[in-house]
Amino acid sequence: MDIREIAKRAKVSTATVSRTINRVPTVDPQLAKRVWKVVEELGYYPNTQARALVSGRTRIFGLIVSDMTNPFFPEIVQSFEDIAVEHGYEILLTSTVHDPKRMEGSVRRMIERRVEGVAILTFGMEESLLEGLRFRKVPLVFIDVGPPLPHVCNIRIDYQRGIRQAVQHLAALRHERIGFIAGPLHLPSAVTRKAAFESSLREIGMPIDPDLILQGDHTMEGGMRAYDELAKKSARPTAIMCSNDMTAIGVIREAYERGVSVPQELSVIGFDDIRLSRFFIPPITTIQMSQVEIARLAFKALVTEVERETPSSKGTEYVLNTDLVLRKSTAMAPQK
Amino acid sequence: MDIREIAKRAKVSTATVSRTINRVPTVDPQLAKRVWKVVEELGYYPNTQARALVSGRTRIFGLIVSDMTNPFFPEIVQSFEDIAVEHGYEILLTSTVHDPKRMEGSVRRMIERRVEGVAILTFGMEESLLEGLRFRKVPLVFIDVGPPLPHVCNIRIDYQRGIRQAVQHLAALRHERIGFIAGPLHLPSAVTRKAAFESSLREIGMPIDPDLILQGDHTMEGGMRAYDELAKKSARPTAIMCSNDMTAIGVIREAYERGVSVPQELSVIGFDDIRLSRFFIPPITTIQMSQVEIARLAFKALVTEVERETPSSKGTEYVLNTDLVLRKSTAMAPQK
DNA sequence: CAATACGCGGAAAACGTTTACCTTCGTGGG
DNA sequence: CCCACGAAGGTAAACGTTTTCCGCGTATTG
Incomplete structure (x- = not known):
């Protein structure tokens, strides 16, 4: 069933059918109606491939x-x-x-x-x-x-904007040792986020401790591994910012595993604001990127x-x- | 840049180019090589629309x-x-x-x-x-x-298989009041899951309490609402099976909200085995459907x-x- | 050596549209 | 009253492939 079939049944040329379907204004309403009727009756759907080919x-x-x-x-x-x-x-x-x-x-x-x-x-x-x-x-x-x-x-x-807000939020809550779990650093966006974190610290005069900055991989597993790492340190962070929400989920998950309660003993901030972060336990404070x-x-x-x-x-x-x-x-x- | 261009440069017909690209075995290896060379050089990619149209x-x-x-x-x-x-x-x-x-x-x-x-x-x-x-x-x-x-x-x-396993698992853990949060009951699959739950109860001689069977909607919010409902009952269930994992997550979330701890005070079983269920807190016992x-x-x-x-x-x-x-x-x- | 068969490559039709161009018809102006 | 012009619909080319059909040349067989 093609445009010719329609043309034949409506007793017009294929050109007219084409014009009708594409709503070219010069076609007579009477004719158009006749064409549409046949189109409906036969359940004709234009072939996209052919269309694309010529147009x-x-x-x-x-x-x-x-x-x-x-x-x-x-x-x-x-x-x-x-x-x-x-x-x-x-x-x-x-x-x-x-x-x-x-x-x-x-x-x-x-x-x-x-x-x-x-x-x-x-x-x-x-x-x-x-x-x-x-x-x-x-x-x-x-x-x-x-x-x-x-x-x-x-x-x-x-990034700067949200990350600065987050850092200041943590500072206001009296956190002095803030960890950061970056994304894979071969990704420019991960690099930028990390840089924004560091400059936000600097802005409010907090020291940057390279020991508290780890590299994750934007997955839950990565978050778990990273927290595992941080928990081993002698001077643990009291708050951790993550390069995305999945990482944050991994961190919270691992903290739970180790009996560290969030947020009482550890504050965690994610990034992205995926829907899930609203429903996780606890609901995750995060940086929204719509x-x-x-x-x-x-x-x-x-x-x-x-x-x-x-x-x-x-x-x-x-x-x-x-x-x-x-x-x-x-x-x-x-x-x- | 089309197949004719290739044909011209390789000094063959378009038919041969087509055959070469489609790896028709009858084409002479010498010729094929020549054609491929041109194809590579010009970075030619066949046009899928045209292909689809004729084939x-x-x-x-x-x-x-x-x-x-x-x-x-x-x-x-x-x-x-x-x-x-x-x-x-x-x-x-x-x-x-x-x-x-x-x-x-x-x-x-x-x-x-x-x-x-x-x-x-x-x-x-x-x-x-x-x-x-x-x-x-x-x-x-x-x-x-x-x-x-x-x-x-x-x-x-x-469904029967996994759901029966789940019911028996709960029974073995001495649960006597098992709730079920179904999916939207206009979905045949939701109906079937519910039926499987009921027949599994029957099989081991447990009573079916219609009061403990609610309808959710396969979302977290639905799970939260449903648990809210169940928690109000005088005789609360000690275990809840859900028609999917998102519902289970909602239930756990709402239980957390109300200070009911999972699994100590409430057992929850999901359905689907989405990746997340492995990483939720606590990791969710669920019925796998690969x-x-x-x-x-x-x-x-x-x-x-x-x-x-x-x-x-x-x-x-x-x-x-x-x-x-x-x-x-x-x-x-x-x-x- | 002649005749038949067979393998391989080319010419051209076909796929289902859109659209440029042309034809036809009606209308308005000179 | 005739001519020109515009509107509207038809004819056919074009889009980029695949594939059928054919012809040519070489090899094989009697």
């Missing part, structure tokens, strides 16, 4: 995330999908699971399907792998780590870039705020 | 889930994606968020993109919406609720159906086991 527009955006099973991402994906569907776009989702091999496959598939833009939501990325996309002038949007290149947009995240907002910005960036007729020389820069949200995993530092 | 095979499977932000699903999606990619398929992911409107949109988009099969991983579904797919003879695979129709496969889940296995079965069902040359009259039935996995959220019933 050159696939209406597909690629979405690359690092790990679907990290709850941070599904929330973004969901929002992105919502917006995309609303605008008549489809999404091609791939997850890299931190594997360059898979990453390469992702990119290849995106190119083969002729996506019109790609949002790279993984924090950090083998840049060379994107050559193929850049070469074909596919608009890209990065979260946080976009190199300043044409057709490449960037959503910059103001997933809905990220999705919205990413989509907007791509659409803007796609619809721009005069090719821009530089990608646009977007900014996203972060804010501390207080829950139950922080409290006054224990008395010495 | 009639899109190599896309649709995946309909109810809610990406329920951690149960991303794990399935991830596995499904892995397998799909491995077999050269792409996946078109949509989530219905329990909204018939969105569901309808999903189906429409699947048909327009000409997916070769659809896995419906939402527990329960407006059957009428699938007419369009069935009409076009698109193979479908359901989890647990597939109607016995041609081209429709079904992954039946043996997400990897679900994904694998679903994919296998679709591929089998697609590749079958003689159209089958009936869809195949697959079976998935469930098993209790013991963690820390269950313990001996408190002394009266």
Whole structure:
């Protein structure tokens, strides 16, 4: 069942059917009605492949995330999908699971399907792998780590703001030994978060103790290992900030295992504000970075870039705020 | 840059280029080499739309889930994606968020993109919406609720097995008042789980107290509400089984809120074995239903159906086991 | 040595749309 | 009253592949 079948039955040309379906205003309402009737009757759905082939527009955006099973991402994906569907776009989702091999496959598939833009939501990325996309002038949007290149947009995240709030919150609660569990330091965003932590300490005149700064890997297991490490030290921290919520969950989990109660004996702050952090025990004080907002910005960036007729020389820069949200995993530092 | 460009530069016909790329064995190795060289040099990637158009095979499977932000699903999606990619398929992911409107949109988009099969991983579904797919003879695979129709496969889940184990586990721990928080009872799978619970009680001669059987909605909030309800009763249960892990998390969360400690004062058992249940506090005893296995079965069902040359009259039935996995959220019933 | 068979590569049709261009018809102005 | 112009629908080319059908050349067999 194709457009010709419709044309025949409605006694018009395929051109008219096409125009009707695409709501070209010049087609006579009478005719249009006749066409629509046949379309409904036969349950005709246009073939997207054929459409894309001739029009050159696939209406597909690629979405690359690092790990679907990290709850941070599904929330973004969901929002992105919502917006995309609303605008008549489809999404091609791939997850890299931190594997360059898979990453390469992702990119290849995106190119083969002729996506019109790609949002790279993984924090950090083998840049060379994107050559193929850049070469074909596919608009890209990065979260946080976009190199300043044409057709490449960037959503910059103001980590400093939320992290400063968190540090000051802890300081106000009389914490003097604050630990920090960073993300994998080959990720630029992890580096930035760590730097923001250090500069926030400095700002209020607190010493930076390198012994209390560890590297995690943005997973629960990483958080558990890191706390294990910190607990062994002679001078334990009374508060720990984490580079993401999963790490914080791991820390709390390990503390529980060791009989250290949160927040009475240990304050913990996460980062991301995934939904779960509201429901964990105890509910986790964390730094919010709105997933809905990220999705919205990413989509907007791509659409803007796609619809721009005069090719821009530089990608646009977007900014996203972060804010501390207080829950139950922080409290006054224990008395010495 | 298209296949003709390659043909010209390699001084062969487009047919030969096509054959080379598709690894048709009859093409001379010498020629093939020449073609590949040009392909590499120019970074040529075949256009999937054109391919699909002429070959009639899109190599896309649709995946309909109810809610990406329920951690149960991303794990399935991830596995499904892995397998799909491995077999050269792409996946078109949509989530219905329990909204018939969105569901309808999903189906429409699947048909327009000409997916070769659809896995419906939402527990329960407006059957009428699938007419369009069935009409076009698109193979479908359901989890647990597939109607016995041609081209429709079904992954039946043996709830009974895991639930019986769980009930017997609780009985052995001397629990006499066991609560059950069901899923939304308009979902067939929720009904089945509840029925399995009841028949397991009956099997060991325990009374079924309708007062202890509540309806949740497979979310944390639902679990919290349900526990709130149960806690008000004069004769509280000493153990609660939940229709999924998120509900169990809600229950534990609410118990914590009320100062009821799990598992000392209350045993809780979940269902699904999402990754998180291993890391919650306390780690949750739950009934495992392997997400990897679900994904694998679903994919296998679709591929089998697609590749079958003689159209089958009936869809195949697959079976998935469930098993209790013991963690820390269950313990001996408190002394009266 | 001739005739048949077979392997391999090329020409061209086909897939289902969109769209540039053309035709036709009606209308308004000179 | 005739001509020109605009609106609206039709014809056909084009999109980038795969695949069928054919022809050519070489090898094999009688």
